[in-house]
Amino acid sequence: MSGPCAASGAALSAQEVAVAAGARRLLDGVSLDAVPGEVVGLVGPNGSGKSTLLRTVYRALRPERGRVLVNGREVAATPVREVARTVAAVVQEPAGDLELTVREVVAMGRAPHQRTFGPETAHDRRVVADALERVAAADLAERPFASLSGGERQRVLIARALAQEPALLVLDEPGNHLDVRHQLALLTLLRRLPATSLVALHDLNLAARFCDRLCLLRAGKVTASGPPRQVLNAALLSEVYGARAEVAENPATGAPQVTFHLPEADGEHKASVRGRP
Numbered sequence: 001m002s003g004p005c006a007a008s009g010a011a012l013s014a015q016e017v018a019v020a021a022g023a024r025r026l027l028d029g030v031s032l033d034a035v036p037g038e039v040v041g042l043v044g045p046n047g048s049g050k051s052t053l054l055r056t057v058y059r060a061l062r063p064e065r066g067r068v069l070v071n072g073r074e075v076a077a078t079p080v081r082e083v084a085r086t087v088a089a090v091v092q093e094p095a096g097d098l099e100l101t102v103r104e105v106v107a108m109g110r111a112p113h114q115r116t117f118g119p120e121t122a123h124d125r126r127v128v129a130d131a132l133e134r135v136a137a138a139d140l141a142e143r144p145f146a147s148l149s150g151g152e153r154q155r156v157l158i159a160r161a162l163a164q165e166p167a168l169l170v171l172d173e174p175g176n177h178l179d180v181r182h183q184l185a186l187l188t189l190l191r192r193l194p195a196t197s198l199v200a201l202h203d204l205n206l207a208a209r210f211c212d213r214l215c216l217l218r219a220g221k222v223t224a225s226g227p228p229r230q231v232l233n234a235a236l237l238s239e240v241y242g243a244r245a246e247v248a249e250n251p252a253t254g255a256p257q258v259t260f261h262l263p264e265a266d267g268e269h270k271a272s273v274r275g276r277p
């Protein structure tokens, strides 16, 4: 295998997943499928359950009911190390001030494939170098991770996930801290990788442009799923987000383009809230 990511993507199937915290239901009967190589966007308002669902997929959380299958195997019943050979996650939890160089942080992504305390192979080194190249961070390789800016750190954490050579990439708001060019480069990269991607995104216009399908969550339930054109329905979005939505076609990309307006600010042009380009 050359370069990051397994040669083919994984099939993902979340079936009737339920998660609760005390008396509170965080996820309630959530089902979602991705075929190998697809980029599936998870969208929905704050607190709708996106991160919670992602956590069940990368095995940080065991569903109380239902199950998550990756290539037909139940994630919760698979040893962590085996899951890590197939699923890589880029999440919101702070990476901490690791006293490592960027290269060392990315090399941590190789761990699931290595024997404990086994030496780094030429293949490991190639994969790490390639992962850094793919996120335009090769020039940062020898820098202390702790000295990086927010966006540089985020790119390095994405490189660490790529170095895992995953068949399924799970990303929670990966565009956080990234400037426009790096956001576009990342989503373009996800589309080109053979890996399947499940990505939580707040920016509906980026989701519309780069995802094959979207799953819209609301209060822990799937409200709509399907191609972006189908899910990004003005009446539905207005109801789910509590802001008046207009959906048009982006003349440059042909993708649906959503513009939101706060009801209380209607008529005040300056206060209209535009979806980012």
Ligand SMILES: Nc1ncnc2c1ncn2[C@@H]1O[C@H](COP(=O)(O)OP(=O)(O)OP(=O)(O)O)[C@@H](O)[C@H]1O
Pocket (backbone or CB within 6 Å): 021, 024, 026, 044, 045, 046, 047, 048, 049, 050, 051, 052, 053
């Ligand atoms: N351990 C917990 N105990 C209680 N409530 C929790 C716990 N973990 C998450 N929640 C709640 O579950 C809900 C869903 O959280 P989650 O982080 O999955 O939402 P999200 O859609 O990713 O939100 P955001 O867009 O704000 O990142 C939130 O209301 C959150 O406060």
